[in-house]
Amino acid sequence: MLKLFQLLAVLLVTASAVLAQNPYMENLVANGNFNQGSLAGWTEAGPDTIPTWHGAPPVPAQVFSDGAPMHVTEIRYYEQGGRHIVRTAIASTVRAYDKYSVGWTLSGATTMGYPWISQVIRVAPGTYTATVSWRVIAGHETAADRAAANTPPKPAEPAPAPAPAKSDAKVKTTASPNASKPETVKPAETPKPPDVTRTIGGALIINTDKDINAYSDKGSVFTGAVWNDESKGKWLTKTANDVNITTLTGYIEVRLQLLTPGSKYVVFDRLKQNTDCDYVAFDDVVLQLTPVEPQQATAEPQQPPAEPAKQ
Amino acid sequence: MRSVFWCALAALAIGLPACAANLISNGDFEKGDLIGWTLSEPGTGKGWLGEIPVPTQVFSEAAPMAIHEIYIGSQGDRHIRRIGIIKDVIPPKGYAVGWTRAGIHDQRHPWISQIIRVEPGRYIMNASCDGIAANLSYPEEKDVTVGSIVITVDDNITPQNKGTIVFSRAFKSNESKGKWVTKSVSGVPLETKTGYIQVKLQFVDDSETIAPPKYSYVAFDNVVLELVPASAK
Numbered sequence: 001m002l003k004l005f006q007l008l009a010v011l012l013v014t015a016s017a018v019l020a021q022n023p024y025m026e027n028l029v030a031n032g033n034f035n036q037g038s039l040a041g042w043t044e045a046g047p048d049t050i051p052t053w054h055g056a057p058p059v060p061a062q063v064f065s066d067g068a069p070m071h072v073t074e075i076r077y078y079e080q081g082g083r084h085i086v087r088t089a090i091a092s093t094v095r096a097y098d099k100y101s102v103g104w105t106l107s108g109a110t111t112m113g114y115p116w117i118s119q120v121i122r123v124a125p126g127t128y129t130a131t132v133s134w135r136v137i138a139g140h141e142t143a144a145d146r147a148a149a150n151t152p153p154k155p156a157e158p159a160p161a162p163a164p165a166k167s168d169a170k171v172k173t174t175a176s177p178n179a180s181k182p183e184t185v186k187p188a189e190t191p192k193p194p195d196v197t198r199t200i201g202g203a204l205i206i207n208t209d210k211d212i213n214a215y216s217d218k219g220s221v222f223t224g225a226v227w228n229d230e231s232k233g234k235w236l237t238k239t240a241n242d243v244n245i246t247t248l249t250g251y252i253e254v255r256l257q258l259l260t261p262g263s264k265y266v267v268f269d270r271l272k273q274n275t276d277c278d279y280v281a282f283d284d285v286v287l288q289l290t291p292v293e294p295q296q297a298t299a300e301p302q303q304p305p306a307e308p309a310k311q
Numbered sequence: 312m313r314s315v316f317w318c319a320l321a322a323l324a325i326g327l328p329a330c331a332a333n334l335i336s337n338g339d340f341e342k343g344d345l346i347g348w349t350l351s352e353p354g355t356g357k358g359w360l361g362e363i364p365v366p367t368q369v370f371s372e373a374a375p376m377a378i379h380e381i382y383i384g385s386q387g388d389r390h391i392r393r394i395g396i397i398k399d400v401i402p403p404k405g406y407a408v409g410w411t412r413a414g415i416h417d418q419r420h421p422w423i424s425q426i427i428r429v430e431p432g433r434y435i436m437n438a439s440c441d442g443i444a445a446n447l448s449y450p451e452e453k454d455v456t457v458g459s460i461v462i463t464v465d466d467n468i469t470p471q472n473k474g475t476i477v478f479s480r481a482f483k484s485n486e487s488k489g490k491w492v493t494k495s496v497s498g499v500p501l502e503t504k505t506g507y508i509q510v511k512l513q514f515v516d517d518s519e520t521i522a523p524p525k526y527s528y529v530a531f532d533n534v535v536l537e538l539v540p541a542s543a544k
Contacts, residue, residue: 036384038394048354068377068393078342086343087374090396100392275373 025288028121029254032285034063034100035052042102042117050213058081058113059104059258064281065096071143072277074108083111089275096283097135099237103281104258104298106200107274114215116257121287128289130243134256136202136226138280139233146236169225169243173236201248201259201280203226204238204285208245212253221245225259228278235283245289255280331437331537334427338367338534339391340406343497347395348408348423354513362389364500367513369408370530372401378526380414389417394523402532403441403491409530410514413523422513431506438462439495440512440534442482447529449518456484457515457527476502482540484492484527491532501538510536 030041039061043049046057064070071087078084104115104153203217203225211219222243226236245252258280336347350367353359370376377393384390394413412418439461446456462478478501480494501508515531521527 030313036390037380037394039385039388039488040388040390049440065393067395069396071374071377076343084344084346085341087370088343090375229462 003123023061025290027286027288028123029285030158031298032287033098034102034284035098037100038063039102039117042119045114045116045118046088048240052213054110056113057085058115059085059106061102061104061115061117063100063102064094065100065304070094070103070105070279070281071094072105072107072197072275074275074277075111076104076108085173089143089146089277091141091146091277091279093141094137094139094151094279096281097137098283101135101281101283102256103137103279105277105279106258106260107277108138110260111260112260114257116255118213118253118255120212121252121254121288123247123250123252124291125242125248127244127246127292129213129292130222130245130290131239131288132204132206132222132242132243133237133239134224134285135202135235136204136231137233137238138200138202138226138228138231138260138278140196140199140276140278141233142276143274155182167224169240171240173230173238173240175236177236196229196232198227198261200280201225201261202260202280202282203255203257204282205255205257206243206245206287207253207255208247209249209251212251213310217257221288227259228280237284244292252284252287254285254287256285316397325421331539334429334508334536334538335534336425338536339404339532340359340402340408341342341404343371343406344369345408345423348425351420351422351424353419360421363391364419365391365410365412367408367410367421368370369404370400370402374394376400376409376411376528376530378411378413378461378523380523381412381417382414395526397526397528400443400489400528400530402530404532407441407530408512409443409528411526411528412514412516413521413526414429415520416518418516420513422511424509427510427536429506429508429538430540431504432502434501434503434538436462436478436499437495437497437539437543438478438499438535439493440480441491441493441532442480442486442487442530443489443491444482444484444527444529445489446484446516446518446521447525448521448527450488451485451519453485454481454483455516455518455544456527456529458482458531459511459513459515459535460531461513462501462511463509463511465499465505465507482529482531485527493533495535500541508536510534512517 044061047053059073072089072093074086074088076084116297205217205220206222207220217223352363363368365379368376376397379391380394410421440460442458444458449455450496464474512531
């Protein structure tokens with residue numbers, strides 16, 4: 001019994017020492033699971049929040065749940081040329097991953113602006129090894145999908161290969177372990193090529209220092225993108241380990257951004273007032289940092305300096 | 312053709328409503344958004360105090376209003392979250408505008424407004440508006456959930472100041488009980504010294520906590536304001 005206590009004491013002391021060396025091992029993202037039901041902790045990009053913002057507000061970010069799903073937001077241009085963002089339907093087939101999630105819907109014209117939400121985290125300047133994980137879903141919903149929402153779901157499709165990550169760190173994709181949602185199962189054979197037109201995606205982007213609030217991810221330290229031809233309307237879990245982050249100022253931006261593939265984007269026929277939409281959503285955003293200690297010149301214990309020779 | 316031209320020229324010369332056209336821009340909300348209206352929130356006026364009100368929603372039968380719950384988080388901060396959608400509130404036609412509330416009594420001061428410029432002077436006013444209100448927790452209580460339309464003139468009109476009220480009507484939850492009601496006036500004298508007229512649609516809810524899934528709501532549609540110069544009458 002005494003040995004057991006001694007062992008526990010050693011473990012506690014060791015754990016305390018490890019935690020003291022890694023003060024950022026907890027999740028640094030506030031409200032990363034959106035279960036506040038709001039964007040508390042996040043900033044939605046737009047003319048009022050980004051000093052260098054150009055143009056009109058983007059399509060709105062929506063915190064949603066199964067009871068209060070996202071609206072379909074359509075971008076219209078009327079006779080006078082004014083840009084309007086109009087809610088045309090309820091995206092009822094897009095289910096939140098767990099309680100609440102955040103997402104965007106796109107319908108109509110392609111001028112959706114630059115929809116993103118972000119939060120800036122303050123740490124001590126230095127170099128860190130980061131572990132990042134998040135859940136993401138991207139897909140296309142039609143009015144027929146909504147009408148058939150009560151019919152039994154189709155059998156799961158095989159998961160495609162994960163999208164390449166910008167950082168050197170490898171991004172791992174897993175089907176999200178949520179029993180209430182239909183999940184993808186990774187097959188043993190080679191994944192089939194995408195059979196879905198790429199129209200929308202979502203990226204988790206990490207910026208530091210001067211690249212915070214930039215429109216593009218050109219200067220980002222990490223970009224993990226997932227497109228609808230990968231997700232196919234299923235929640236996926238992404239993780240990236242060993243992401244190197246160096247910040248000179250101590251400011252790190254975690255951003256969730258809607259992506260479209262430029263000219264490949266499908267323009268819906270707005271004259272038909274089509275309520276079909278593309279969507280992307282996120283949940284469970286986690287960022288953990290481990291400080292990287294400066295490298296020692298040698299691993300061996302240093303010899304005490306020789307005493308000066310006596311004269 | 313020539314007579315049409317002279318008629319058009321005469322109308323242009325008068326410049327301002329010689330005939331009774333609706334002066335409200337997007338008064339039926341058929342644009343599907345709040346174009347023409349100013350939303351009350353901290354960013355739209357320097358006199359705003361406090362946090363943002365419950366969101367204003369332009370809605371339709373296909374894209375109904377969401378139920379907004381106001382609650383205090385674990386750190387004591389105020390949050391607004393969507394907890395459901397109201398499928399049985401359907402605009403008379405196309406789109407309408409409205410607000411919903413559940414949870415604590417802290418919806419702040421939600422309203423939308425627009426300021427119309429006319430020639431200073433005396434007018435005869437016709438105004439009408441469709442409204443609906445309900446409170447599922449206090450359905451019979453008087454004046455507990457009210458949608459009001461208020462028309463004011465002059466006296467430092469801004470989204471924050473009242474000005475001089477020339478017309479107001481209330482859509483009360485204990486009267487409407489979830490049914491659309493039309494309220495109108497005609498032949499009311501209106502005088503403006505500055506030429507500025509403000510039309511405001513407002514959501515007032517004085518009920519105590521509304522425990523979800525119950526909620527209250529107010530909505531408006533087909534806002535019309537017509538002015539005829541008094542001298543023309």
